[in-house]
Structure formats: structure tokens, C-alpha cells
Amino acid sequence: MGDTKGTCGVNAARLVERFCSLVAVDNPSYGERAMADAVSGMLRALGATVEEDGAAAIVGGSAGNLIARIPGEAGLPTVGFCAHLDSVAPAKGKRAVVFDDGTIRSAGDTVLGADDLSAVAALLEAVCVLREQGIAHRPIELIFTVCEEPYTKGSRALDVERLTAREIFVPDLTGAVGTAAIAAPTILALTVTVTGRASHAGFAPEAGIHAIAVAARALTRCTLGHVDEDTTVGFGIIHGGTASNAVPERCVLEGEIRGYDDARAWEECRRLQDIFEQECAAAGAAVTVAVEERTRAYTVGADSAIARRFADACAAIGVQPTQVRTFGGSDANTFAARGRDTLVIANAMSSVHSVEEFTTVDELARLCALLIELMR
Numbered sequence: 410m411g412d413t414k415g416t417c418g419v420n421a422a423r424l425v426e427r428f429c430s431l432v433a434v435d436n437p438s439y440g441e442r443a444m445a446d447a448v449s450g451m452l453r454a455l456g457a458t459v460e461e462d463g464a465a466a467i468v469g470g471s472a473g474n475l476i477a478r479i480p481g482e483a484g485l486p487t488v489g490f491c492a493h494l495d496s497v498a499p500a501k502g503k504r505a506v507v508f509d510d511g512t513i514r515s516a517g518d519t520v521l522g523a524d525d526l527s528a529v530a531a532l533l534e535a536v537c538v539l540r541e542q543g544i545a546h547r548p549i550e551l552i553f554t555v556c557e558e559p560y561t562k563g564s565r566a567l568d569v570e571r572l573t574a575r576e577i578f579v580p581d582l583t584g585a586v587g588t589a590a591i592a593a594p595t596i597l598a599l600t601v602t603v604t605g606r607a608s609h610a611g612f613a614p615e616a617g618i619h620a621i622a623v624a625a626r627a628l629t630r631c632t633l634g635h636v637d638e639d640t641t642v643g644f645g646i647i648h649g650g651t652a653s654n655a656v657p658e659r660c661v662l663e664g665e666i667r668g669y670d671d672a673r674a675w676e677e678c679r680r681l682q683d684i685f686e687q688e689c690a691a692a693g694a695a696v697t698v699a700v701e702e703r704t705r706a707y708t709v710g711a712d713s714a715i716a717r718r719f720a721d722a723c724a725a726i727g728v729q730p731t732q733v734r735t736f737g738g739s740d741a742n743t744f745a746a747r748g749r750d751t752l753v754i755a756n757a758m759s760s761v762h763s764v765e766e767f768t769t770v771d772e773l774a775r776l777c778a779l780l781i782e783l784m785r
């Protein structure tokens with residue numbers, strides 16, 4: 410079967426059915442057991458070998474990452490694909506509704522879970538089409554991660570050295586099918602703890618060191634939002650104090666720094682740390698700044714081998730390839746940090762992380778056709 414122009418090789422009805430059946434499975438982060446079992450079952454039915462790693466214990470969830478392998482033509486390099494099994498809340502009791510115009514939405518009270526189940530369904534359908542049409546293809550490695558939504562915890566627990574694929578496509582991006590992200594940011598999570606001294610606010614306020622006031626002085630010195638075109642700083646949570654009649658001993662702020670340039674992100678981090686240290690020292694308070702690197706920035710050459718292969722696959726199905734930058738993290742950050750060639754690609758999902766999330770039958774079919782091309 411040589412003809413895969415357009416989406417004619419794809420059984421759209423079966424793909425939609427597969428997608429809807431996956432949507433019906435509960436898949437909150439840390440609670441992917443039912444989804445991992447459903448996907449493993451489908452993979453084995455397609456002749457894949459499936460292993461589950463030990464990520465469940467590492468992340469504190471109910472399932473590990475799945476690694477499925479489908480043998481291909483000898484002599485061809487293995488191609489990898491990674492999609493995540495979890496969806497953001499509300500991800501329980503999901504039900505897909507297919508409308509006459511071809512859009513697919515949730516019943517309205519949950520997310521749809523096209524992020525990232527459209528990718529999971531399209532990957533499974535692509536393998537199914539290769540098998541039933543006897544299309545020659547590369548050896549395929551499918552990685553299905555858990556806990557992607559909480560800052561790629563699942564993939565960070567994956568032993569990437571177990572993977573054979575040097576080239577890994579990550580369908581986990583909004584935008585028209587054919588879109589690929591060639592840059593993704595470093596994300597640093599910050600927890601700043603200011604410790605002053607508790608005292609009665611009426612009897613002996615002078616004996617206290619007001620942690621909230623000290624934190625506020627520091628915070629007003631921080632530049633928030635875009636600190637340059639490619640870097641943002643934000644604090645989203647602040648809590649402190651225990652009683653309205655006490656000088657608060659502690660104030661904790663949680664925030665993040667995001668930037669396309671890893672060194673710049675860390676520079677901003679040090680700048681914030683300096684500000685808090687100066688204000689705390691001036692007031693006699695103590696401060697700790699805990700920083701966790703959640704993802705590390707990477708770029709992909711616009712004309713690199715993986716970008717070219719993606720563009721060729723788009724051309725083969727008559728889709729315009731488009732390169733963008735994404736300001737979100739994904740499992741691709743994990744693979745890039747471990748030296749793999751990786752590309753995040755659009756996977757037929759829109760208005761993600763909301764109950765308005767939707768996909769369409771046409772985009773799902775195009776995604777599947779594109780994945781088949783990348784597997785050939």
C-alpha cells in the first residue's frame with residue numbers, strides 16, 4: 410500500500426471510536442492506573458511488547474511510564490514517539506460528544522482530555538494502519554508517560570537510557586497539525602521562606618520581626634511579568650501568619666521563572682534571591698530560597714534532521730509545516746536534556762486545560778496520517 414496521500418489511509422471512524430473510548434477512562438495525574446491498563450491492552454492487541462517502569466513509586470502515583478516496542482524494517486533507525494497518559498483536572502467522568510460538524514467536546518463538566526489522548530489514540534491507530542495495510546516502517550518505540558501535567562514528573566523519572574530511539578517526536582502542542590515547536594523554556598519553581606520573630610501584636614509588637622512586611626518589601630522590589638522579551642518572573646502564592654493579634658513569624662511565597670535562555674533564567678533567580686536576602690538581612694529576618702528546575706530550555710535547529718523529516722512528512726500529507734516557539738514545558742524537555750533529538754508537534758487539541766477543550770475528526774485523522782508518515 411503506497412498511497413497515504415492525505416488521510417485516505419486512516420480509518421477516521423475507528424480512530425474517533427478509539428479516542429472516545431480512551432476519553433471515557435479516568436486519568437488524573439498520579440491516578441493513571443486505569444488508563445495505563447487500557448492503553449497496554451490496546452498495544453498488546455496490536456502486537457507490541459509493553460513494559461512499565463518503576464515511575465509509580467518515584468512520583469507517588471498508581472502507574473508507571475509505559476514503553477512499547479514494535480519491530481520494523483532491519484537497518485532503519487528506531488523512531489520514538491511520546492504522549493502522556495494523564496489529563497489535568499477535572500479528568501474523572503469524562504465523556505466525549507461528537508457533534509455533526511465534526512468537533513468533539515466533553516459533556517461540559519470535565520476537560521475532554523485531547524491533551525494528550527488525541528495523541529495516544531492517533532499513535533495506536535497509526536500502528537494499526539501500518540499493520541493491516543502491511544506498510545513497511547521503522548522500528549517504533551512508543552513512550553506513554555504518567556504525571557506530565559505536574560511539570561513532567563513522569564518523564565523525569567524515566568530512565569531515558571533504556572530507549573533505543575535517538576529521535577523522539579512528542580505530540581503535545583496546540584495549533585494546527587503541521588505545527589512544531591523548535592524552542593521550549595527553562596522553568597524554575599521557587600519557594601521563598603522568610604522567617605522573622607513572633608510576638609504579641611498588641612503587648613510587644615517591637616519584640617517581633619514581621620515576616621509578611623519583610624516579604625512585602627522584597628516583593629515590591631522584584632520586577633514581575635516579562636523581565637525581558639524571553640523571560641518571565643511571577644509569584645502566584647503567598648501565605649503567612651497564624652493569628653490577627655500576632656506579629657507573623659513566617660511568610661512563604663511560591664513562584665516561577667520561565668525563559669528560553671537557561672542562563673538568563675538562573676540569572677533572574679539569583680537576582681530575586683539577592684533582593685530577599687538584602688531585605689531580610691536589613692530586618693534581622695532569615696530567608697531560604699528553594700529552587701527546583703522543572704524543565705530545561707532547549708532549541709532545535711530550524712534546518713536540523715528531525716525538523717526536516719517532520720517537514721517532509723507534512724509535505725507528504727499535504728499539510729503546511731510551521732515552526733513556532735512554545736513557552737510551555739513538555740516531556741520533550743526531558744529528552745532534550747538527555748541528548749535525544751526531539752520535536753514537540755501539534756496533536757489536534759484546542760482550548761486545552763479547560764472544560765471548553767475540543768478536537769475535530771479531521772484534525773485527528775490528519776494527525777494520524779502524519780504519524781504514519783513519520784513511522785515509515
Ligand SMILES: [Zn+2]
Nearest residue numbers: 493524525581
Ligand atoms: Zn499535554
